[in-house]
Amino acid sequence: MPNDDVLLDPTGELNPPQRKLQNRLTGLQGKIVALLDISKPRGKEFLDVIEGRLRELGAEVKRYTKPTFTRIAPTSLKQQISSESDAVIIALAD
Amino acid sequence: MNPTQESRYALVVKKQCPTCALIEPLLEPLDKLYGSALSVYVQDDPAFAATVTQPVDDSSLEFSWRHQIEIVPTLIHFRGENEVQRIAGWDKKQWRELTGIADLGEGITDFQPGCGSRTQDPGMEETLALRFAQNPLQSRELMLDDSTDAIEACYDHGWTDGLPVVPPTPLRVMRMLNGSERDPREIIGAIPPDLVACSVEKIAINAVMAGCKPEYFPVVLATVEAALQDPFCLHGLLCTTYFSSPVIVVNGPVSRHIGMNWGINALGQGNRANATIGRALQLLVRNVGGGIPGEIDRATLGNPGKYTYCFAEDESDEHWPSLAMDRGFERKDSVVNLFAGDGLQPIVDQRSRTADSLSRSMALSLRSVVHCKLFQMADAILVICPEHRRVFKESGWNKADVKAALIEHLQLPGAEIVRGAGNIAEGMPETLKDQRLAKFRDDGLHIVAAGGDAGFFSAVIGGWVASGERGSQLVSQRVN
Numbered sequence: 001m002p003n004d005d006v007l008l009d010p011t012g013e014l015n016p017p018q019r020k021l022q023n024r025l026t027g028l029q030g031k032i033v034a035l036l037d038i039s040k041p042r043g044k045e046f047l048d049v050i051e052g053r054l055r056e057l058g059a060e061v062k063r064y065t066k067p068t069f070t071r072i073a074p075t076s077l078k079q080q081i082s083s084e085s086d087a088v089i090i091a092l093a094d
Numbered sequence: 095m096n097p098t099q100e101s102r103y104a105l106v107v108k109k110q111c112p113t114c115a116l117i118e119p120l121l122e123p124l125d126k127l128y129g130s131a132l133s134v135y136v137q138d139d140p141a142f143a144a145t146v147t148q149p150v151d152d153s154s155l156e157f158s159w160r161h162q163i164e165i166v167p168t169l170i171h172f173r174g175e176n177e178v179q180r181i182a183g184w185d186k187k188q189w190r191e192l193t194g195i196a197d198l199g200e201g202i203t204d205f206q207p208g209c210g211s212r213t214q215d216p217g218m219e220e221t222l223a224l225r226f227a228q229n230p231l232q233s234r235e236l237m238l239d240d241s242t243d244a245i246e247a248c249y250d251h252g253w254t255d256g257l258p259v260v261p262p263t264p265l266r267v268m269r270m271l272n273g274s275e276r277d278p279r280e281i282i283g284a285i286p287p288d289l290v291a292c293s294v295e296k297i298a299i300n301a302v303m304a305g306c307k308p309e310y311f312p313v314v315l316a317t318v319e320a321a322l323q324d325p326f327c328l329h330g331l332l333c334t335t336y337f338s339s340p341v342i343v344v345n346g347p348v349s350r351h352i353g354m355n356w357g358i359n360a361l362g363q364g365n366r367a368n369a370t371i372g373r374a375l376q377l378l379v380r381n382v383g384g385g386i387p388g389e390i391d392r393a394t395l396g397n398p399g400k401y402t403y404c405f406a407e408d409e410s411d412e413h414w415p416s417l418a419m420d421r422g423f424e425r426k427d428s429v430v431n432l433f434a435g436d437g438l439q440p441i442v443d444q445r446s447r448t449a450d451s452l453s454r455s456m457a458l459s460l461r462s463v464v465h466c467k468l469f470q471m472a473d474a475i476l477v478i479c480p481e482h483r484r485v486f487k488e489s490g491w492n493k494a495d496v497k498a499a500l501i502e503h504l505q506l507p508g509a510e511i512v513r514g515a516g517n518i519a520e521g522m523p524e525t526l527k528d529q530r531l532a533k534f535r536d537d538g539l540h541i542v543a544a545g546g547d548a549g550f551f552s553a554v555i556g557g558w559v560a561s562g563e564r565g566s567q568l569v570s571q572r573v574n
Binding site for chain 1: 231233234235236237238239240244247248253261262263264267285286288290291292296299300303327329330331334377381382383384560564565566
């Protein structure tokens with residue numbers, strides 16, 4: 001029988017590099033906040049409330065929608081959001 | 095003569111071989127003739143050739159492996175580093191020609207085939223390749239000390255689905271890789287959710303852990319390739335709060351060659367191929383992709399099929415097209431089909447003796463997929479048992495007739511299933527009340543034959559609530 005003293009790692013062997021966080025916003029006045037709807041039911045209503053609160057705090061709000069919640073966002077959408085806003089809030093489901 | 099071109103001889107033997115025993119008396123004249131130019135390599139008991147000038151203990155089998163010895167005795171003539179002649183087994187005429195000893199082997203039989211070299215013993219090929227060849231395996235190695243139980247170590251590293259796994263030793267992984275001709279370093283694709291590039295080797299490791307035999311490996315590879323087809327939407331499926339996970343249906347000759355079950359208890363336990371092929375995919379998603387319950391796998395309840403959900407189709411009736419044939423393949427093709435589904439809902443109908451009655455009966459049960467008032471939301475697989483197929487056959491219906499009838503019976507007036515109808519809030523949007531609605535989207539209902547001969551018990555495998563282009567579609571992949 002094979003010896004069991006050496007095992008091969010079945011994982012993706014991810015050694016994630018430490019990612020530097022983006023600089024945090026110090027305030028919302030005049031900043032553009034993106035709200036991403038992932039296309040789950042009732043996401044719109046939830047984001048409507050968030051949008052109202054953000055506007056009260058002086059932020060400008062832009063709304064985006066993922067084509068379907070079952071897939072990760074298309075690269076083009078992520079690039080659009082990152083180029084058009086200062087911060088993003090994703091309305092995750094459930 | 096150039097010394098590098100001097101002749102050398104190697105004789106490879108093992109004591110247990112009767113042919114080697116037959117030629118043992120020849121060692122003395124050969125040793126006398128060649129002296130130190132002859133090395134006698136003994137694979138088992140070094141005492142066998144202890145009297146010659148240059149005996150070599152080859153119980154490690156290094157010489158035998160490096161020179162691809164398949165039979166003992168083998169006599170090789172080298173000139174310098176080059177092999178110029180090789181004789182396997184005992185053939186008096188050939189041995190006399192090679193040695194130039196006219197009376198070699200006088201008094202013993204003219205011919206006797208040799209025995210298998212120890213390098214040919216079952217499982218030895220991978221052992222020796224690991225020992226003497228450049229290790230082709232690239233995965234990180236985890237060294238265990240003597241006090242560590244390998245199965246417990248796999249638990250400790252979070253590599254299991256909750257059941258014990260077979261420890262993935264290099265030897266077991268090499269044997270698994272030999273079940274296919276694919277290069278261990280070949281990248282099959284990126285496994286979600288972490289989108290890690292997944293090599294054939296990583297799939298082999300997880301197949302070992304799942305308990306697969308090497309002969310299943312081509313099916314496992316096709317299963318992974320199918321799962322990574324974009325229309326299957328593996329990422330969303332493994333994240334969902336819904337019950338679903340991959341359901342694997344295997345078609346074609348390979349299902350018979352590797353002994354899969356499509357008969358009694360086809361969707362149950364007890365068949366190694368069924369159980370482990372499905373489990374290999376689940377372990378791969380967990381270990382390589384990082385799809386771990388409670389982390390990115392957010393299933394509210396999940397389902398027991400998330401350990402494994404794999405079976406073969408009954409293809410014994412040549413007039414009944416298989417699922418793969420519905421998908422454009424031929425009967426002779428070996429194909430893996432993946433469906434995003436969950437659970438099993440029985441259809442008990444012991445009364446219908448006509449196809450019309452039975453199709454209406456099955457349609458009524460199919461209506462309950464997801465919810466009786468939710469249409470066009472999920473796909474389904476209808477698994478039809480032999481007794482029910484017999485009813486259809488006796489009415490003269492083929493598979494296309496069955497499907498057409500089911501689709502017809504699964505159309506309802508919107509008014510019956512809109513929200514609020516029947517005093518039930520759940521249902522289709524009110525705007526659809528005047529339309530006639532189909533339960534399943536086009537290409538959303540699949541039919542598979544399976545099950546034991548006794549029992550009027552067919553079943554529905556309901557699909558994921560995200561079906562079609564917005565979610566998952568049934569995908570098929572040829573097994574190579």
